[in-house]
Amino acid sequence: MKLHSLSVLAVMCLLPMFAVGQSTTPRTTEGHPDLTGMWNGGPARGLAIRGDDPFGAYLAARDGTLLNFERDNTIIRRMDPNKPLYKPQFWEKVQKLDQDGNTADPSFGCMPGGVPRMGPPPKIVQTPTELLFFYITPPAQGWGDQYRIIPIDGRQHTPLDQLDGTWKGESIGHWEGDTMVIDTIGFNDISWLDIGGYFHSDNMHVIERIRREGDTLTWQATVDDPDVLIKPWTMNPRTLRLNPDAKAVLEESLPCVERDSSHLVNKEHH
Numbered sequence: 307m308k309l310h311s312l313s314v315l316a317v318m319c320l321l322p323m324f325a326v327g328q329s330t331t332p333r334t335t336e337g338h339p340d341l342t343g344m345w346n347g348g349p350a351r352g353l354a355i356r357g358d359d360p361f362g363a364y365l366a367a368r369d370g371t372l373l374n375f376e377r378d379n380t381i382i383r384r385m386d387p388n389k390p391l392y393k394p395q396f397w398e399k400v401q402k403l404d405q406d407g408n409t410a411d412p413s414f415g416c417m418p419g420g421v422p423r424m425g426p427p428p429k430i431v432q433t434p435t436e437l438l439f440f441y442i443t444p445p446a447q448g449w450g451d452q453y454r455i456i457p458i459d460g461r462q463h464t465p466l467d468q469l470d471g472t473w474k475g476e477s478i479g480h481w482e483g484d485t486m487v488i489d490t491i492g493f494n495d496i497s498w499l500d501i502g503g504y505f506h507s508d509n510m511h512v513i514e515r516i517r518r519e520g521d522t523l524t525w526q527a528t529v530d531d532p533d534v535l536i537k538p539w540t541m542n543p544r545t546l547r548l549n550p551d552a553k554a555v556l557e558e559s560l561p562c563v564e565r566d567s568s569h570l571v572n573k574e575h576h
Contacts (some may be wrong), residue, residue, distance in 0.1 A: 329520035331484075336434060339484050339518045344556075346428040347521075349548030382499060386506055390504050390529065390539040403503030406576070410503070416562035420473040420497030421490055422512050424543050426525035427454070429556055436460040437479055437486070439571025443559040448497075451559050455486055466491055468548040469507045473497055499529060499539070507533035521548040 332340040392400055403410050413419055439454040444491035458479040469476055469492030476492040495508040510531040517524045526543040529535070 310362055316482065317463065322515060326393040332409070333517055334432070334434070334570070338481055339486075340432055341430045341437065341516060341523070342432045342551040343523075344425065344429050344551075344554045345523050345546040346554070346556075347547045347551075365381075383501065386542065388542055390538075391497060393536055395467055396534050400505070403498075403505060404501075405500055405503075407501060411498060411501065413498070416449045416564050417496070418450055418452055418473045419475070421454075421475055422514065422527035422529060422541060423499055424448060424452060424474075425496060426516070426546055428546075437488075440556060442556050449559075449562040451556075458486075463489070463491055471495065475510075475512070484517060486516040488512075488516070490514070503533070506531050508532045508545040521550075522546065523548070 359559075392529050408414060410510070415425070415445075418424070420570055425459055427441050429440040430438075437454075437456040438459055439456065439461045441449070441452040441454075443449055454474055454477060456477045456479045457478040458481075460480070461478060463478055471492060471494035473494060473496070475490040477488050477490040479486055479488045481487070491510075493508055493510045493512075495506060497506070498504050501505055506529065509531060512527055512529055514525065514527045523546045524543050525546070526541060528538050528540045530538040
């Protein structure tokens with residue numbers, strides 16, 4: 307009996323030591339999670355990944371080639387049953403855009419990915435009044451280095467009829483508990499949601515949710531576009547890991563010059 311009591315006491319004494327070793331979520335002076343960091347520290351993954359692997363986005367290519375990365379990544383994304391549901395009158399357009407994707411997809415022609423296709427940012431700088439998001443190719447799901455400046459000071463959206471449609475729209479953020487919610491309107495209708503001909507209207511409304519837990523960041527977006535979609539589409543969540551290298555930097559992307567479109571001989575989708 308005494309030995310059992312001593313064992314329990316020893317375990318209880320060790321608990322604080324384990325707690326100290328666990329990764330905690332840093333907070334700002336305002337009490338919110340601090341999203342600041344370089345979020346590109348995830349490990350490499352092989353071609354075969356588990357469905358429950360939160361870092362499955364770090365998919366390596368067969369033979370380590372860029373061509374196979376594009377093919378493998380596209381195959382996996384096309385197998386995903388989570389797809390936007392379009393109104394019946396738009397399915398023919400979706401299929402046509404998909405068939406002509408190599409020329410119709412704006413991300414294949416030096417255009418930016420746009421929100422939400424550009425996904426979560428690999429670098430975030432957080433201040434009390436705004437978030438700064440920085441993207442590079444290829445994580446931008448389009449072309450070119452991109453940035454977003456998102457106010458979190460409590461302001462309201464500009465009336466939609468006073469906004470000129472843009473690739474990234476007008477984004478405003480606010481906290482819901484420990485989750486940063488980014489509300490974006492004011493888009494053009496040029497960008498796509500993803501490969502597959504998934505277009506949208508200029509009436510699209512995007513809600514992004516970002517949550518930090520320790521050294522991981524989870525991002526998820528919901529697209530509401532009543533002009534073309536049957537119901538809002540919630541994209542699969544993406545989980546990123548904090549880069550532990552304090553000196554890590556985002557490398558500059560090469561300029562994009564479209565030279566290939568006139569030489570395409572088939573419609574293989576990359």
